[in-house]
Amino acid sequence: MRTLIGPGIGVVMLLLASASMGHAAEQKSGELDLSKEALLSADEVTYNNAEQRVEASGNVEIVQGDRILKADRIIYDISADTVRAEGNIALLEPSGDVLFADQMELENELKTGAIRDLKILFTDNSRLAAHDAVRETEDRTVMTKAVFTSCEPCREDPSRAPIWQAKAEKVIHDRVDKTITYQNAFLEFFGVPVLYTPYFSHPDPTVDRESGFLAPTVFSSSTIGYGVKIPYYYVISEDKDMTITPTITTKEGVQMAAEYRQAVESGDFQFDGSLTYVDKVDRNNVDTGGKEFQGHIRGDGEFHIDDAWTWGYDIFRTTHDTYLKKYDISSADTLTSTVYLAGQRGRNYSLLSAYSFQGLTEADVSGETPIVPAWWNYSYVGEPNSFGGRFSADADTLAVFRTDGQDTNRLSLQGGYHIPYTTSNGQVITFESSLRGDLYYARDILADPADPSSATTHDNFYGRIVPSAALKWRYPFVRQSGSIRQVVEPIAEAVWSDVLGDDDTPNEDSLSFEFDDTNLFGSNRYAGLDEVEEGGRLNYGINVGVYGASGGYTTLLFGQTYHFSEDTGFQAGTGLEDQFSDYVARLEIRPADYLQFINRVRLDHDALFLARNEVTMKLGTTENWFDLGYVYLRDDINGLTQSKREEIYVAGKVKLAEFWSAYGSYRRNLDDGGRSIEGRLGVEYLDECFGFALEARKSFTRDRDVEPETRFSVKIRLLPFN
Structure with a gap:
């Protein structure tokens, strides 16, 4: 007996339940379980009662649990519990993968069966095709004559x-x-076989992390020779992993590097390090005989104790001054390691930290490098009272130790009061006052404070009181013109501070100094507490701004300082050594997100020549951008030679085609006729499945055993493998 249901689009038939699809009629409609039942829709459905067979054609769709099967025609054999699909077949899996084929024969609720001319589109858009396939179980498919790619x-x-x-x-x-495991496989590029392997595997697209080799980097360096880096990524567990990278070079042998990362309930941390065993050389890179270990260790982490307290660390050390530059790990001249405990509750903040430094320049002397075993800072800001004023309290304790040089211990306590006031016509007046007490104990006091090697055997206590007061006035004038808002704001600040007691206290935290727009206003222009700006002075300037409705703006700050005393206490070259200071200014232009221009200058107050000029510019988008940096210091008082400094830096990236881009950077010293410092040029290709980068870099400077270097590197990425 044959029963024809149809024709007509939208005919829906409930097929049978349980392990086969055959007994739906026995189940009450109110108890329908879509995870077991199958819903069939088609243009035409024919039921052959004698042969226990259902045939459907025309836009056929079967929904079985989380699986959806579509085809031009299907034949369901009820007694054998098999579904044979033909023509334009698409099977949507619960994972999101889609299987396409010309012919399928499936059973076990569409979970197992045989497939001809299979094509799979994975959730990450990678593809796999096979001549035929057998789904042995719901979770295992075996394919023959197969090909995989992530390329569109x-x-x-x-x-x-x-x-x-x-x-x-x-x-x-x-x-x-x-x-996904391969047997007797070839890796082809543009259809040409380039590599054979009897076996390899990689994670399927549902895996975020999987152990395996990452893309190697091949390079050529005039310092360490030809080399290759072969990183191996190892997933230890869900909360930890590591990367092991051997670097094999022709001149320096093998370097082993590793990076470990772990997340814990209270935070996360990571470490990386490297080690190599190389020939000993002198500062001129001449072999002295013998071998030595060289390496580095670096790590950081942060952990939450509770809602208020956090502790962490950040360490960086190396065995050799030039090791990091030689192996392209870091170009830093000083390595800083710290461990800290920080807490904030309400308006109270506390920070306990310890520091260790490692100087890597030729002028650094390890015995004169400070160690800070303890540095505690505490700050409290009170609630505003009925007048808007608030009290503040600060405490600071510092211990500085050296193996060969002066040791310093400091205790500082400060109380302050701050009150703002705004007049009825918009003038903003702020009054601040503070009183600080400092107590020092120094051992092996320096005979010459400017010479760290002039330590003596003398010890001494120092004490002082530092009162200060400041009155600041601002009067912003605002005008709206269409969508443009204009602001003109004159600013004046009268400041007085003094030192009562010892005036020759040790100086540990105020050794470097820059006078610019960032510290034009304020009661103390020094970076730390050890140095105090004394006497009365007047800071004044004007702030001008133009702001657009779309977020673009242009601002200009211009100002100067006047000291009432001829002896300002600042050294020559700072711009503050005379009663009238140099002029400082900052111009910032940002009409849109793709352009930012900042120019900071310091002009000599007598001859109006440039004593300092800094320019930074960022132009473009993430695909096409250009960076410019320029600095000019007539007297680099914080430098090793304290002489003139002039330098320019440019960098950029240009998208050449849909997947191609070129990038580069160049740094040059413009002083004394100029000389190149470093240059880099590269080209990169990156699409959805393949990445390639070729880079050339040239270093023109010599640092003891690290000579000027030319380095070429090549890196290839096969996505999604790395």
């Missing part, structure tokens, strides 16, 4: 071979292990 088909010619693909006689997709 060519738009002009879809039949063209992709950039890369992996071909294999046999491929196994195991969804339990989440791996």
Whole structure:
């Protein structure tokens, strides 16, 4: 007996339940379980009662649990519990993968069966195709004559071979292990086999992390020779992993590096380090005989104790002054290591920290490098009273130790009061006052404070009181003109501070100094507490701004300081050594997100020549951008030579085509006729499945055993593998 249901689009038939699809009529409609039942829709459905067979054609769709099968025609054999699908087949898996085929024969609720001419589109848009496949279980598919790639088909010619693909006689997709395994496989580029392997595997697209080799980097360096880096990524567990990277070079042998990362309940941390065993050389890179270990260790972490308290660390050390530059790990001249405990509750903040420094320049002397075993800062800001004023309290304790030089211990306590006031016509007046007491104990006092090597055997206590007061006035004038808002704001600040007691206290935290727009206003222009700006002075300037409705703006700050005393206490070259200071200014232009220009200058107050000029500019988007940096210091008082400094830096990236881009950077010293410092030029290709980068870099400077270097490197990425 045959029963024809249809024709007519939208005919829906409830097929049978349980392990087969055959007993839906026995189940009450109110108890329908879509995870077991199958819903069939088609243009035409024919039921053959004698042969226990259902045939459907025309826009056929079967919904079985989380699986959806679509085809031109299906034949369901009820007694055998099999579904044979033909023509334009698409099977949507619960994972999101989509299987396409010309013919399928499935059973076990569409979970197992045989497939001809299989094509799989994974959730990350990678693709796998096979001549035939057998779904042995719901989680295991075995394919023969298969090919895998993450490259999209060519738009002009879809039949063209992709950039890369992996071909294999046999491929196994195991969804339990989440791996795709290849046997007797070739790696092809543009259809040309370049590498054969009898076996390899990689994680399937559902895996975020999986152990395996990452893309190698091949390079050529005039310092360490030809080399290759072969990183291996190892997933230890869900909360920790590491990367092990051997670097093999022709001149320096093998360097081993590792990076470890872990997340814990209270925070996270990471470490990286490296080690190599090389020939000993002198500062001129001449072999002195013998071998030595060189390496580095670096790490950081932060952990929450409770809602108020956090502790952490940040360490960086190396065994050799030039090791980091030689192996392209870091170009820093000083390494800083710290451990800290910080807490904030309400308006109270506390920070306990310790510091260790490692100087890497030729002028650094390890015995004169300070160690800070303890530094505690505490700050409290009170609630505003009825007048808007508030009290503040600060405490600071510092211990500085040296193996060869002066040791310093400091205790500082300060109380202050701050009150703002705004007049009825918009003038803003702020009054601040503070009283600070400092107590020092120094051992092996320096005979010459400017010479760290002039330590003596003398010890001494120092004490002083530092009162200060400041009155600041601002009067912003605002005008709206269409969508443009204009602001003109004159600023004046009268400041007085003095030192009562010892005036020759040790100086540990105020050794460097810059006078610019950032410290034009304020009661103390020094960076730390050890140095105090004394006497009365008047800070004044004007702030002008133009702001657009879309967020663009242009601002200009210009100002100067006048000291009432001829002896300002500042050294020559700072811009504050005379009663009338140099002029400082900052111009910032940002009409849109793609352009930012900042120019900071300091002009000599007598001759109006540039004593300092800094320019930074950022132009472009993430795909096309240009950076410019320029600095000119007539007297670099914080430098090693304290002489003139002039330097320019440019960098940029340009998108050449859809997937191609070029990038580069260049740094040059413009002083004394000029000389190049470093240059870099590279080209990069990156699409959805393949990445390639070729870079050339040249260093023109010599640092003891690290000579000027030329380095070429090549890196290839096969996505999604790395």
